[in-house]
Amino acid sequence: xxxxxxxxxxxxxxxIKSVIDVLQSPYLTCGPxxxxxxxxxxxxxxxxxxxxxxxxTSGLHIAMLAAGIGGDDDVITSPMTFLASANCARYCGxxxxxxxxxxxxxxxxxxxxxxxxxxxxxxxxxxxxxGQSCNMEAIQKLLPVDRKVYIIEDAAHAIxxxxxxxxVGSCKYSDMTxxxxxxxxxxxxxxxxxxxxxxxxxxxxxxxxxxxxxxxxQDWKYDMVELGLNYRMTDIQAALGCSQIKRLEQFKxxxxxxxxxxxxxxxxxxxxxxxxxxxxxxxxxxxVEDRKSFYDKAKEIGLNLQxxxxxxxxxxxxxxxxxxxxDYPNAEKxxxxxxxLPLYPDLTNEDLEDIVSRIKRIL
Ligand SMILES: *Cc1c(COP(=O)(O)O)cnc(C)c1O
Numbered sequence: 001x002x003x004x005x006x007x008x009x010x011x012x013x014x015x016i017k018s019v020i021d022v023l024q025s026p027y028l029t030c031g032p033x034x035x036x037x038x039x040x041x042x043x044x045x046x047x048x049x050x051x052x053x054x055x056x057t058s059g060l061h062i063a064m065l066a067a068g069i070g071g072d073d074d075v076i077t078s079p080m081t082f083l084a085s086a087n088c089a090r091y092c093g094x095x096x097x098x099x100x101x102x103x104x105x106x107x108x109x110x111x112x113x114x115x116x117x118x119x120x121x122x123x124x125x126x127x128x129x130x131g132q133s134c135n136m137e138a139i140q141k142l143l144p145v146d147r148k149v150y151i152i153e154d155a156a157h158a159i160x161x162x163x164x165x166x167x168v169g170s171c172k173y174s175d176m177t178x179x180x181x182x183x184x185x186x187x188x189x190x191x192x193x194x195x196x197x198x199x200x201x202x203x204x205x206x207x208x209x210x211x212x213x214x215x216x217x218q219d220w221k222y223d224m225v226e227l228g229l230n231y232r233m234t235d236i237q238a239a240l241g242c243s244q245i246k247r248l249e250q251f252k253x254x255x256x257x258x259x260x261x262x263x264x265x266x267x268x269x270x271x272x273x274x275x276x277x278x279x280x281x282x283x284x285x286x287x288v289e290d291r292k293s294f295y296d297k298a299k300e301i302g303l304n305l306q307x308x309x310x311x312x313x314x315x316x317x318x319x320x321x322x323x324x325x326x327d328y329p330n331a332e333k334x335x336x337x338x339x340x341l342p343l344y345p346d347l348t349n350e351d352l353e354d355i356v357s358r359i360k361r362i363l
Contacts, residue, residue: 004342004355006283006306007184010251018243022235033235033242038194040245044159045169047177047196049203052238053210056156056180056193058231060088063176063195064123065226066205067150069094073122077154078108079311079331081127085154086312094122096321098313100328104272105129106285106338109330110138117142117149126174127154130271130283130308131186131255133163136173137276156180159187160252160280169196176202181237186251186280187244189237252280254345258352259284262341265356268363269337283308287337288363295339297362303355306340 022033038050053059069075075089079098086096099112106129113124126134136153143149151174155161158168159179169177176199179185181192197203208215213228233241259281263270269287273279285308288294298305311331313323325332342355 001302002351002354003302003304004347004351005304006340006342008342008344008346009183009188010247010344010346012243012247015240015243018239019236022239025235027235029232029234029236031235033238034233037189037233037238037241037245040242041169041179041194041196044245044248045167045177045196047169047171048198049200049206050194050196051203051206051210052192052194052233052241053231054193054233054237055182055191055231056154056178057084057088058210058229059178059180059193059195060084060125060152060154061091062206062209062229062231063152063178064088064092064094065209066202067123067152067175069122069150072120074118074120075123075125076113076116076121077125078127078129079313079328080106080129080309080334081154081312082156082309083312083315084156085125085127086318088125089123095120096318097121098323098328100330101129101334103330103334105132105274106271106331106334107132107134108139110135110142113139114142117144119147121149123150123152125152125154127156128158128161128168130285131157131161131279131281132271132273132277133158133161133168133279135274135276136163140173150175153177156182156185156193157282158280159185160248162278164276171196171198175199176206181241181244186255186282187241187248189233189241189244192233192237192241248280251345254347255281255343258343258347261352262286262356265352266359281343284341284343285338286341287334288339289337291337291339294362298339298359301358301362303342303358305342307335307338308340309335311335
């Protein structure tokens with residue numbers, strides 16, 4: 001019996017060749033491929049600057065550092081996300097303020113953000129759940145005029161997605177956008193991430209925080225101005241990224257076809273795509289009555305599904321900080337019923353028929 005996971009990378013001969021080429025070149029890291037990949041991301045998204053890093057988690061961390069957040073600042077994000085969207089604030093000692101989601105998109109709700117904004121709010125991290133952009137214009141309109149509040153988009157799910165007339169990552173409605181290239185995401189570098197921005201000051205800070213806080217490197221000389229990290233991407237990873245990004249439009253087309261197929265053939269409760277969105281879908285979550293039993297039965301018939309996500313505020317670490325079950329009812333209700341079906345570009349039409357018929361057997 002064929003086994004399907006919820007996500008899977010798509011690797012071609014070209015991808016393999018581009019990695020081998022780097023292995024036979026003089027630079028395994030800090031070479032030309034990283035710059036080439038950054039340029040390709042700028043061209044694709046329309047952003048002015050891009051800094052490639054070794055994961056989206058690292059990208060979120062240096063974006064927080066570049067925004068200058070620390071001890072007494074509040075960072076607003078969604079509870080319906082992967083841990084890293086919130087943890088990046090904690091790395092800098094800042095407080096995480098979760099904000100409930102819209103039931104039909106599982107995206108952070110601008111109305112809820114408005115209720116949580118205080119003079120301590122320094123950053124808002126909208127998470128583009130399943131690949132669908134948050135309502136960025138509505139979020140931007142909430143910003144106070146008398147002081148700076150940064151918007152850092154967690155677009156780990158959303159490379160290839162459009163919001164209105166812009167690509168996610170263009171930073172038209174934000175200060176920085178962070179992508180992930182983990183193998184389950186839409187394009188991969190094994191592990192990897194990137195931060196885009198249109199702001200030159202932030203760009204220079206991101207570059208420095210990626211590499212030990214070093215500035216003005218020339219010949220043997222450099223100045224360490226602040227405490228940075230080693231979050232660099234290798235040329236081996238970047239070469240795979242350069243090759244993968246060429247197929248991004250094709251991936252998007254196929255991902256949308258699969259979503260459409262499931263919508264038409266399963267007719268189960270699923271996310272609603274808003275009029276402002278043209279998503280490169282990363283996930284296809286459905287809502288089922290008895291999720292535990294559905295998960296177990298699916299596993300028995302070769303469908304390895306996944307739950308996205310356990311609301312972050314309910315994790316033991318965040319409960320110790322004072323959060324509890326019941327704090328964000330929309331996110332919690334969504335979590336009780338959600339389960340993500342297989343969604344990746346290498347699924348054939350026969351695979352889709354097979355998956356749908358298996359699901360119908362266990363509903
Ligand atoms: C995957 C993911 C991350 C972290 O990405 P890594 O590249 O694995 O560090 C962050 N946020 C969201 C929403 C994710 O799905």
